[in-house]
Amino acid sequence: MLDPRIYRAAFVPVVLAIVALAFSLYDQQGPLGSSLAPDAFNAQNAWATMQGLSRDYPDRTPGSSSDTALAGRVEQILGRHGFSVSTDVFSGRTADGKRTLETVVAQRPGFSSRAIVVVAHRDALGQTATADMSGTATLLEMARVLSGRTLKRNVVLASTSASVGAAGAVRLAHRLAGSVDAVLVLGDLASSHLRQPLVVPWSDGQVLAPPVLRNTVQTALGAQAGLASGSTGLAGQFAHLAFPVTPTEQGPFGEKGEPAVLLSASGERPPADDAPVSLDRLSAFGRTALQTVGALEDSPSVPGPEAYLIYDGKVVPGWAIRILVLSLMLPVLAAAIDGLARARRRRVPVGRWIAALGLCSLPFAVIVGALILLRVTALLHVAPPEPVDTGLVSPHTVGIAILVSIVCLLAVSGAALRPLLTRLARRATAGPAATGPQASGAVVAVPLVMCSATFALWVGHPFTAALIIPALNLWTWALAPEAGLPRALRWALVLTGFAPLMLIAVYYAVTLGLGPIDLAWSGVLMVAGGHIGAFSALTWSVLLGCTVVAVTIAAQVARAQRERELPITVRGPITYAGPGSLGGTESALRR
Secondary structure, X not given: OOOHHHHHHOOHHHHHHHHHHHOOOEEOOOOOOOOOOHHHOOHHHHXXXXXXXXXXXXXXXXXXXXXXXXXXXXXXXXXXXXXXXXXXXXXXXXXXEEEXXXXXXXXXXXXXXXXXXEEEEOOXXXXXXXXXXXXXXXXXXXXXXXXXXXXOEEEEEXXXXXXXXXXXXXXXXXXXXXXXXXXXXXXXXXXXXXOOOOEEOEOOOOOEOOHHHHHHHHHHHHHHHOOOOOOOOHHHHHHHHHOOOOOOOOHHHHXXXXXXXXXXXXXXXXXXXXXXXXXXXXXXXXXXXXXXXXXXXXXXXXXXXXXXXXXXXXXXXXHHHHHHHHHHHXXXXXXXXXXXXXXXXXXXXXXXXXXXXXXXXXXXXXXXXXXXXXXXXXXOOOOOOOOOOOOOOOOHHHHHHHHHHHXXXXXXXXXXXXXXXXXXXXHHOOOOOOOOHHHHHXXXXXXXXXXXXXXXXXXXXXXXXXXXXXXXXXXHHHOOHHHOOOHHHHHHHHHHXXXXXXXXXXXXXXXXXXXXXXXXXXXXXXHHHOOOOHHHHHHHHHHHHHHHHHHHHXXXXXXXXXXXXXXXXXXXXXXXXXXXXXXXXXXXXXX
């Protein structure tokens, strides 16, 4: 039913898109210079502050009385340094459920209305957690240094809470949207043990901090600490753009269109509660932060975050990737539309296959709706607005019950839908050449629905749509009985379609130190917390339904192909294969 000639002809735009991609690369913008002497940062002051605050406020869980008291202490110190201080008290979803949180915002005006924002969290889920207090100590020391300086831009210093789940950062990003030049988030600045990357540019959307901001922080880090920030390979960059997951606080700012990076000795993961700290490390990272703020304050405006990849030192712009992904959808779309026209002329049923795809998508859509309902009704109290390190937010009893319920629902749905899928799959291999009308309907319906869902993702999330492209192209022909592919090749095409999603899962499992259950729980929290929107989640439900149907049909086609390839071991009449079927019996010889 699908015409390979139309499929091949539609690859002409792909060639043009690759040519455009090759010519779209450009050089990165270099780092910004600073006139502020980083030696003004007094590491001894910051060290004493870090040790004193972590000792005076050992239990700093978000929204606790100790966290609130520490917010008042930070407000008092910032006010003494001549900053105009305000507080924002609000109710936010944290790793411990819904809590009343407080954000302290201190501002010193400059000649420009645009602001440079420095953010540090003061909370911790564990006890003492000295390394977690290093960002706040550095923030307070920076306030002392900047208090005697005439500023060219507004400087905003913010102390947030609920760092796991980024509830405080999300609230601050909403309040400051539209007036920010750059955001520097201070994480763990004192740990003796380093974990790359030290400069984290990822956001909670499909954009990254601009190269100029990344290069400015990296240059300052090299100058003050003698450290390389560490680079993420092309695959890792693509993973963060295709499926944005960052449990650190620069993420919400990037999603809101503000250029933001995290400076942290622990990289993308929080430090351990008992992580050893170093005065030399705090000094080096503190001077790095101060040099960065000075460079940003003296420089022209920093461009906003954008989608791009870094390859061999060159920038690959996001628009080139977007065009390439769209062009790779066109061959399947052209072949599917032509196949649909042929099916209509030949009165081949396609609607029943689309209905089957809808039924197979329904269980996944029900799970999405149930998770959203749990958040709305507050039955799932642990549902932060941003991704979290599930090593810190374990499932516990409620989470395990939710995961078990999801598995049971999928199992029951699979048992209920199996007879329908088996019947349809058998019809898909009907006919002497396995090219009956039912097979034609399946071959048209699956790529058509997958194309529609992939295009819906591509409109807002082109890098996410790129994950579906291999399955979209490979499964179109793996499901076609008339393609005459060997069984091994057919299964290889089906399994290769899963490769991008599996690699993404492995990447995050290794980067964030997550096991299979942690990954599943993280997905539940992202849907329930709203990080994965309802539209995207439902689109993925349709794609998962297509996956179930595609695998079922591929298995049935391979089974039918194996049966046709079985060798004939018995000769003679079809209805009889016993003694005498080939002659040579005694009765025959006597005659």
